[in-house]
Amino acid sequence: MSHIGTRIASIGLPHCPDLAVRAHGWPLLAPFALGNNTLDWAADLPQGGPTQIRMVWHPGGLSVGVRAIGDSGLSDVDRLFILTRVRWMFRADENLTDFWRLCRADPLLRRCAEARAGALLRSATVFEDVVKTLCTTNCHWRNTKSMVGRLCTELGRRCGDSSDGGAQFTFPTPEVIVTANAAKLSSSGLGYRASYVQEFARTVLDGRVSFDEWIRIENPLDLRRKVMEIRGIGPYGANHIAMLLSRYDFVPCDSEVCAYLGFPPGTDPKKLERAIERRYRRWGKYAFLAFKFERMRQRNYRVDRGGSLDYLRAAAQAVGVSPASR
DNA sequence: TTCCAGGGGTAGA
DNA sequence: TCTACCCATGGA
Numbered sequence: 001m002s003h004i005g006t007r008i009a010s011i012g013l014p015h016c017p018d019l020a021v022r023a024h025g026w027p028l029l030a031p032f033a034l035g036n037n038t039l040d041w042a043a044d045l046p047q048g049g050p051t052q053i054r055m056v057w058h059p060g061g062l063s064v065g066v067r068a069i070g071d072s073g074l075s076d077v078d079r080l081f082i083l084t085r086v087r088w089m090f091r092a093d094e095n096l097t098d099f100w101r102l103c104r105a106d107p108l109l110r111r112c113a114e115a116r117a118g119a120l121l122r123s124a125t126v127f128e129d130v131v132k133t134l135c136t137t138n139c140h141w142r143n144t145k146s147m148v149g150r151l152c153t154e155l156g157r158r159c160g161d162s163s164d165g166g167a168q169f170t171f172p173t174p175e176v177i178v179t180a181n182a183a184k185l186s187s188s189g190l191g192y193r194a195s196y197v198q199e200f201a202r203t204v205l206d207g208r209v210s211f212d213e214w215i216r217i218e219n220p221l222d223l224r225r226k227v228m229e230i231r232g233i234g235p236y237g238a239n240h241i242a243m244l245l246s247r248y249d250f251v252p253c254d255s256e257v258c259a260y261l262g263f264p265p266g267t268d269p270k271k272l273e274r275a276i277e278r279r280y281r282r283w284g285k286y287a288f289l290a291f292k293f294e295r296m297r298q299r300n301y302r303v304d305r306g307g308s309l310d311y312l313r314a315a316a317q318a319v320g321v322s323p324a325s326r
Numbered sequence: 327t328t329c330c331a332g333g334g335g336t337a338g339a
Numbered sequence: 340t341c342t343a344c345c346c347a348t349g350g351a
Contacts, residue, residue: 025332137333143349144332191347197335234334254332265330 006074008053008066009083011103013092013119017057017064018307020090022120023296027121029132029145030152031171033162040069040166041124042152042159043085047079051155053082055090062116064090069160085124094119094246099286112293120292122244126211127204128171129244130230133237134193134200136254147189154188155180196232200273203230220249220285235269239288251276260295 013020018037021027027034031042039055052069060290066086068074074082087093123129135147155176156169177185178201186194203209209230217223220242229236241254251257253272255265261275278298280287 079335136331138331138346139333139348140331140350142331146349175343189348192345193347232334236333240332252332255330256332269333 005070006068015119018059019117020121024120032151034308042172047075048078050159053243054058091119109254133240134232138229150188174204189257220247243288249285251288251291
């Protein structure tokens with residue numbers, strides 16, 4: 001394991017970073033490596049190139065320490081790059097006070113407000129989050145982890161070893177994905193999704209997709225429509241991407257949601273959508289967060305099926321439940 | 327071997 | 340707008 005290197009900054013947050021990391025599965029995907037209250041990120045710095053960045057926090061604390069692992073001196077440009085990305089990942093500018101106000105009036109989610117839960121970690125770029133979302137469709141979560149991991153090891157740049165001892169690779173840029181051999185991309189586990197990923201990278205490079213424009217869209221329905229213009233992104237994917245862009249109006253209807261609401265597998269998605277709309281109507285633009293944290297209270301909830309119970313312990317306890325005992 | 331998963335595209339009615 | 344069929348993959 002590399003030693004801890006340059007201290008970059010401490011970023012204050014309006015919400016709990018520990019819960020932002022532990023409340024969902026995103027930090028388990030490359031180019032992240034989750035440690036004990038640490039998250040390593042394989043960053044591709046504009047001037048310094050591949051560099052491991054370590055984010056550190058205390059459970060219950062409201063700040064994230066940021067360090068660059070190794071001895072390489074960082075330029076001002078790289079420092080600014082790192083801080084901007086880390087602030088984005090941890091949603092440092094997000095205001096969840098309205099969500100917490102609703103939580104305080106709710107017997108189930110009252111503790112979310114006390115614990116300052118609600119923020120969910122996202123990737124360093126919107127591009128990366130869209131590609132990862134494409135990798136969640138029609139496959140097991142373990143397959144998603146494998147797909148994203150192989151995408152990084154085969155097309156990313158090697159950074160060094162993470163806290164768990166494994167090599168870390170950066171997430172491939174749109175340029176690299178566009179020029180990658182299509183057959184190789186497919187055989188790296190993406191399967192039929194390879195053409196979707198490659199086509200998306202192409203639209204990003206030629207400017208047909210503008211993430212700044214997505215972020216500026218006010219009406220969540222318009223954002224949904226815009227995102228669904230990407231081939232491979234349907235209603236589930238669009239809702240998921242909207243959530244990553246801090247628009248929580250819609251719940252991504254997947255097999256988990258279906259099971260949670262007590263519907264049999266294969267239930268008509270429109271029927272599911274209506275059920276969700278009825279159930280979370282009073283949460284308005286925070287419907288997804290209400291669903292997310294309500295589900296976390298479920299006794300057998302697991303952020304990462306097949307993963308460690310320790311991973312979700314802090315999050316589950318913070319919102320008022322004992323960890324799953326399966 | 328078969329089934330299924332954090333779905334979605336397409337053709338045809 | 341709805342339905343049927345197809346799409347790779349990998350673990351159980």
